[in-house]
Amino acid sequence: MAGIEAAELAIEFPLYHHNARSLKQRILASSGLRLKKDEDNRIVVAALRDLTFTIGRGERVALVGPNGAGKTTLLRTIAGVYEPVAGRLRVEGAIGSLIDPAAGMDALLTGRENVILRALFRGMTEAQGRALAEEVAGFAGLGDFLDMPIRGYSAGMNVRLAFAMATAMTPDILLMDEWFLAGDADFMKKAEERLTRLVTGAEILMIATHDMGVVRKWCTRAIRLEGGRILADGPVEQVLAEAGL
Numbered sequence: 001m002a003g004i005e006a007a008e009l010a011i012e013f014p015l016y017h018h019n020a021r022s023l024k025q026r027i028l029a030s031s032g033l034r035l036k037k038d039e040d041n042r043i044v045v046a047a048l049r050d051l052t053f054t055i056g057r058g059e060r061v062a063l064v065g066p067n068g069a070g071k072t073t074l075l076r077t078i079a080g081v082y083e084p085v086a087g088r089l090r091v092e093g094a095i096g097s098l099i100d101p102a103a104g105m106d107a108l109l110t111g112r113e114n115v116i117l118r119a120l121f122r123g124m125t126e127a128q129g130r131a132l133a134e135e136v137a138g139f140a141g142l143g144d145f146l147d148m149p150i151r152g153y154s155a156g157m158n159v160r161l162a163f164a165m166a167t168a169m170t171p172d173i174l175l176m177d178e179w180f181l182a183g184d185a186d187f188m189k190k191a192e193e194r195l196t197r198l199v200t201g202a203e204i205l206m207i208a209t210h211d212m213g214v215v216r217k218w219c220t221r222a223i224r225l226e227g228g229r230i231l232a233d234g235p236v237e238q239v240l241a242e243a244g245l
């Protein structure tokens with residue numbers, strides 16, 4: 001059964017700068033809030049701090065909060081992109097990730113080859129991968145571009161391919177950042193139908209967004225982050241009302 005469990009989870013990023021010494025002094029003097037020195041005396045940004053939550057089957061969770069709150073970092077951490085520096089994270093279930101359009105894709109391979117490769121990683125046979133590529137092609141409407149290397153794709157084409165691929169694989173846990181909502185109107189209409197089907201099928205949905213319309217429409221629970229910490233966690237209407245959103 002799909003589930004996500006985090007206990008006192010923390011993520012930090014080291015801050016590199018050509019003039020690091022004076023930068024350190026200035027930053028530490030001015031804010032200090034989210035910046036600290038780690039054991040190796042490096043300045044690090046505390047992107048996520050002390051996050052504890054459990055997400056179970058059937059939950060559709062919105063991550064809300066201002067720019068830099070830590071929403072995307074949390075999605076990426078759950079997807080396995082970042083390693084926590086402290087705390088524990090347990091993720092059970094196959095993940096479909098709509099976080100970074102080109103993540104996990106090989107720019108030199110064609111769209112079709114990327115779909116087949118991803119299918120093989122998921123344990124499908126090559127024949128299943130080819131069938132999946134046909135399905136993705138039909139939905140993404142990439143035409144002949146499906147057989148071109150994806151480094152030649154426009155940003156919109158990358159979004160279409162990533163969206164079609166992630167949703168075709170019927171994940172248990174679907175992680176989405178709001179960039180995918182920026183597709184053109186025709187595509188979004190098609191995408192919405194497909195997403196509706198998927199969200200009812202996927203066991204867990206997590207979406208990071210600034211759009212409260214999306215939160216109200218798609219989600220049952222909201223986690224409000226600020227400065228890398230959880231400020232509120234509960235039913236959508238309650239969390240949004242408390243925050244005046």
Ligand SMILES: Nc1ncnc2c1ncn2[C@@H]1O[C@H](COP(=O)(O)OP(=O)(O)OP(=O)(O)O)[C@@H](O)[C@H]1O
Pocket residue numbers: 013014045046047065066067068069070071072073074208
């Ligand atoms: N790869 C990175 N290296 C260094 N710092 C990073 C990195 N990724 C994120 N951060 C920092 O971590 C913090 C959280 O960023 P994150 O992108 O998760 O915020 P967000 O809530 O998704 O913001 P937005 O709404 O603007 O997308 C910010 O202070 C950001 O500068």
